[in-house]
Amino acid sequence: MNETVPSEPTDGTNATDPVLVAEAVRKSYGDVVALDGADLRVDTGEVFGLIGPNGAGKTTLVRALTGTTEVEGGVHVLGVPPREVDPQRVGLLPQSFDPPARLTARELVDYYGGLYDSARDTEGVLRDVGMAADADAWYETLSGGQKRRTCVATAIVNDPDLLFLDEPTTGIDPAGRRSIHRLVERLAADGTTVLLTSHAMDEVERLADRVALLRDGDVVASGAPDDLIAAHGGRPRLSVTLADPAAGSVDAVAGALEAGTTDPDGSTNVGTRVDVEPTENGLRVLGVRPEGIGAVVDALADAGVAFESLSWSEPTLEDVYLELTGEEYSPRGDGGLVTDSSGNGTQPADASTVAEVGDVADGGDVVDGGDVVDGGDA
Numbered sequence: 130m131n132e133t134v135p136s137e138p139t140d141g142t143n144a145t146d147p148v149l150v151a152e153a154v155r156k157s158y159g160d161v162v163a164l165d166g167a168d169l170r171v172d173t174g175e176v177f178g179l180i181g182p183n184g185a186g187k188t189t190l191v192r193a194l195t196g197t198t199e200v201e202g203g204v205h206v207l208g209v210p211p212r213e214v215d216p217q218r219v220g221l222l223p224q225s226f227d228p229p230a231r232l233t234a235r236e237l238v239d240y241y242g243g244l245y246d247s248a249r250d251t252e253g254v255l256r257d258v259g260m261a262a263d264a265d266a267w268y269e270t271l272s273g274g275q276k277r278r279t280c281v282a283t284a285i286v287n288d289p290d291l292l293f294l295d296e297p298t299t300g301i302d303p304a305g306r307r308s309i310h311r312l313v314e315r316l317a318a319d320g321t322t323v324l325l326t327s328h329a330m331d332e333v334e335r336l337a338d339r340v341a342l343l344r345d346g347d348v349v350a351s352g353a354p355d356d357l358i359a360a361h362g363g364r365p366r367l368s369v370t371l372a373d374p375a376a377g378s379v380d381a382v383a384g385a386l387e388a389g390t391t392d393p394d395g396s397t398n399v400g401t402r403v404d405v406e407p408t409e410n411g412l413r414v415l416g417v418r419p420e421g422i423g424a425v426v427d428a429l430a431d432a433g434v435a436f437e438s439l440s441w442s443e444p445t446l447e448d449v450y451l452e453l454t455g456e457e458y459s460p461r462g463d464g465g466l467v468t469d470s471s472g473n474g475t476q477p478a479d480a481s482t483v484a485e486v487g488d489v490a491d492g493g494d495v496v497d498g499g500d501v502v503d504g505g506d507a
């Protein structure tokens with residue numbers, strides 16, 4: 130997250146003026162409405178994430194803001210219409226970008242740097258994107274991730290105040306993505322305003338100060354990731370992979386939770402009101418807090434339902450996305466506590482809780498918050 134207060138610009142604009150403004154922007158390609166009255170405002174020094182399904186209009190909005198397509202409505206960039214912006218101040222990584230294939234990464238950065246009045250030192254730029262070691266290879270021989278990082282280098286060679294990154298990490302492996310994330314964080318810390326489009330919700334949640342979700346050419350929600358998650362992300366959930374996701378499991382577990390007979394000492398409270406719903410591999414308990422996991426395990430045992438693994442997670446930006454786009458829920462593999470009954474499969478990701486869970490059918494033990502709880506027999 131960017132917490133830097135950028136220095137006052139020297140071009141007559143104020144630091145408090147928005148860097149990007151789009152008002153009621155419309156764009157059609159024949160019968161296809163790409164933008165349908167989209168509004169956007171990005172302030173100085175923000176990392177702003179633009180998310181939305183394929184075809185929602187993200188790239189068209191970036192093109193409107195970079196002056197590479199004509200649109201109806203109001204568009205201002207750094208206080209002026211996009212085509213009047215000093216190119217020295219703007220960097221652009223388009224979604225599709227094919228630089229000359231028989232130039233090396235170093236030659237490409239040199240070449241693009243030569244297009245500006247002043248440019249950063251090529252070696253420093255190559256280091257920033259993690260391409261110093263491969264700088265002498267022809268572009269066409271680079272891997273997909275190396276190519277994308279080289280393209281990012283050409284977008285930052287002019288040390289822009291405003292940087293557009295349209296899907297910068299597509300096709301990049303996790304290590305390459307991390308290096309791009311760190312680069313964006315460094316640029317933001319130096320006061321660069323960044324507009325980022327991405328389909329990777331974890332990336333946007335990590336990097337963006339604010340986010341706008343586009344759907345059918347219009348912004349349907351915007352705000353800080355935490356605020357969007359609180360408003361649209363739903364409740365924490367415990368995903369249960371069942372040994373045999375048979376019909377009736379959901380009702381049986383819901384009944385056992387409601388009956389509250391899951392523990393002899395009566396500790397059946399799972400924290401908040403919960404709902405149980407089916408999933409492809411088993412079921413999901415919505416509204417359960419970490420301290421309630423043991424009660425759910427007890428309910429599974431009471432209902433005679435054997436499970437293979439439990440995964441607890443808090444709502445994320447991905448849930449906001451799924452809620453607001455109306456797309457099907459797809460269980461995440463990275464949603465926090467991921468545990469299997471073998472005892473070898475615990476993979477904590479972004480979770481605030483880690484537990485090891487045994488197979489109820491085997492009477493395994495459950496460790497919840499450090500306490501060993503009897504897994505019970507199913």
Ligand SMILES: Nc1ncnc2c1ncn2[C@@H]1O[C@H](COP(=O)(O)OP(=O)(O)OP(=O)(O)O)[C@@H](O)[C@H]1O
Binds near residue numbers: 163
């Ligand atoms: N040059 C073009 N000619 C015709 N239709 C276009 C053109 N560019 C975009 N469109 C259409 O406009 C709509 C919005 O496209 P756009 O590329 O802006 O979406 P996007 O949100 O960036 O999608 P993606 O996530 O797939 O990149 C889509 O229906 C697309 O097919």
